[in-house]
Amino acid sequence: MSEQTRIRINGQEYEAAVGSNLADVIKAQNIFLPSLCYYPHIDPPLGTCRVCTVKINGRPIAACTVKVSPGMEVETDTPDLADTRRGMVEMLFAEGNHFCPSCEKSGDCDLQGLGYRLGVTVSRFPHLFVDRITDYRPQRMVIEHNRCIRCRRCVEEVCTDDGKRVFSFVNRGNETEVAIDYEQEARLSEEQALRAMHICPTGAILVRGDSMARPRGERKYDEPAESFSLPVPPRLTHANGKGKKVIATTSLAGCFGCHMSLLDIDTDLLDLIELVEFNRSPLTDIKTFSKRCDIGIIEGGCSNSDNVEVLQAFRENCDILIAVGECAIWGGLPAMRNMIPLKECLLEAYSRTTDKAKGLVIPSHEELPELLDRVYACNEIVKVDYYIPGCPPDASHIWKILRYLVMEEPYTVTQAEFKYD
Ligand code: SF4
Ligand code: SF4
Ligand code: FES
CATH class of the missing domain: 3.40.50.700 (NADH:ubiquinone oxidoreductase-like, 20kDa subunit)
Incomplete structure (x- = not known):
């Protein structure tokens, strides 16, 4: 059995396994922690979106990239953290072309849902209005590069039955973009293609004929509850x-x-x-x-x-x-x-x-x-x-x-x- 320790989250003490992922520990306590790239089964975590930033002993750090250790003092809910997270989401909106009124993924999009949750009504950063390609060449999918936030989920998660990767990152820094291997994409089953669409936290991966299958009003973020x-x-x-x-x-x-x-x-x-x-x-x-x-x-x-x-x-x-x-x-x-x-x-x-x-x-x-x-x-x-x-x-x-x-x-x-x- 893994060694247990006690850490403080927002002033309250919790027991957690030493070495476990801090994001999992926080979420297990039903404490709100936003995330766009994290999957518990991907180790090491991707750590690309940074929206899960918390403070540990006063220093801001992405929670999903941290393993629990004794004596941790974690803050998840301070005004400056809320502002930092909101700023990150605003940057993602401004950096791509996120025209939600005309986007097939609207209502099912995690980036959009996070914008709602964080109360983003406007981006404080100027929109760049980039002009990237929309790639219609794949057999089943359409890749809308203007909506990609480079979270890397598709690169790590989408494979053919014999383990060949379909997506990869090419170029570096600001020029980084997702590339698709057309040959491997054509070998994906319908189910695998749909999964790729669903793991993408934005509307960057669409499957022809299926992107509008779930009607508006019945989508993930159409729930009137909150x-x-x-x-x-x-x-x-x-x-x-x-x-x-x-x-x-x-x-x-x-x-x-x-x-x-x-x-x-x-x-x-x-x-x-x-x-x-x-x-x-x-x-x-x-x-x-x-x-x-x-x-x-x-x-x-x-x-x-x-x-x-x-x-x-x-x-x-x-x-x-x-x-x-x-x-x-x-x-x-x-x-x-x-x-x-x-x-x-x-x-x-x-x-x-x-x-x-x-x-x-x-x-x-x-x-x-x-x-x-x-x-x-x-x-x-x-x-x-x-x-x-x-x-x-x-x-x-x-x-x-x-x-x-x-x-x-x-x-x-x-x-x-x-x-x-
Ligand atoms: S990908 Fe999401 S945030 Fe971007 S336009 Fe589509 S619904 Fe809006
Ligand atoms: S295509 Fe989607 S899943 Fe892949 S890196 Fe871009 S946003 Fe992430
Ligand atoms: S969810 Fe932690 S960096 Fe993306």
């Missing part, structure tokens, strides 16, 4: 006194879906109207600010010069600015053009609609807003006070924030109300 206390926006300064609060809304490079969601609060709208009035907004058709506003709700990012002017006017005239929806938060679907130079986008858009007699004509006029080189998130242009993710955000999430701000009610959301897709 409740989240997200960071909250600053309180209103009551710029307009104790009377009705004044709200302005706009849609920049968006589709009006977020506005539809705002209206989707159904009969609660009647309560809202008692407490607020709308100023500049497509809902009122008021086109300029006629008074200072307490809350500005922004849908969409900035794709052209007009979007930038409108956003700046909202910042100037609103006490609290809320970016609503993925397009306002990081660019959303319009930002899919960020991987392609603007000139190429315009050529592609207009070369097929060209009047042969006139040749290629790209519309341009002094009254047409100028297209920006790429789509910008709102917080790249002005300071944003709060973010409500989703495509579109859930109606009750928007409503709960308004109740928090206007009626000063407590603010928590459920898993079903906190979504990136």
Whole structure:
């Protein structure tokens, strides 16, 4: 029998086997410990994602890479650890192209689920909008390199019946990427291919015909059970006194879906109207600010010069600015053009609609807003006070924030109300 010792986790004493994996010991006590790469049966552990970082005797270290030894003093739940883990997940989101609203794995994706669990509403790092390949050459799989977080799970775990590896890492440092051996991939059974898709913690490995087999709404992270206390926006300064609060809304490079969601609060709208009035907004058709506003709700990012002017006017005239929806938060679907130079986008858009007699004509006029080189998130242009993710955000999430701000009610959301897709 292995030697036992006593260690302290978050100030409480536990018995554990000397040499056992610290991540296993922590999880066995039902203490929350995030992980994206760890599998207990892979020894030595991969240690690639670092989201399981804890403090041991005051020093931060990835728990899954540590073996239990006597005298350990472990902390798993401090504000700076929460911030470090959140920062790591934000970096993973910013480093790849994680367009959850259009991703086949959405709802079943561990990276996405961890983003929810850690309360990530926005990445504090700029999105890189990388342009890696999507590989359709494998027989059963599609490999979407833009979503790979290089956790190494597939490299270690996916083998043919005779033990040949299917995946490997090639290149080094920033250039590291997963390579697939097409010959070995073709020898995988359907079951083995599906397992590869499921062990990938993101939507980087998909199996043709099976990636959408489980319907949305019935996926792993669609469970409505959990409740989240997200960071909250600053309180209103009551710029307009104790009377009705004044709200302005706009849609920049968006589709009006977020506005539809705002209206989707159904009969609660009647309560809202008692407490607020709308100023500049497509809902009122008021086109300029006629008074200072307490809350500005922004849908969409900035794709052209007009979007930038409108956003700046909202910042100037609103006490609290809320970016609503993925397009306002990081660019959303319009930002899919960020991987392609603007000139190429315009050529592609207009070369097929060209009047042969006139040749290629790209519309341009002094009254047409100028297209920006790429789509910008709102917080790249002005300071944003709060973010409500989703495509579109859930109606009750928007409503709960308004109740928090206007009626000063407590603010928590459920898993079903906190979504990136
Ligand atoms: S569902 Fe997961 S893999 Fe897909 S885009 Fe979102 S975070 Fe990335
Ligand atoms: S393809 Fe998936 S499993 Fe493989 S390294 Fe990338 S994220 Fe990890
Ligand atoms: S789970 Fe520990 S480093 Fe990834």
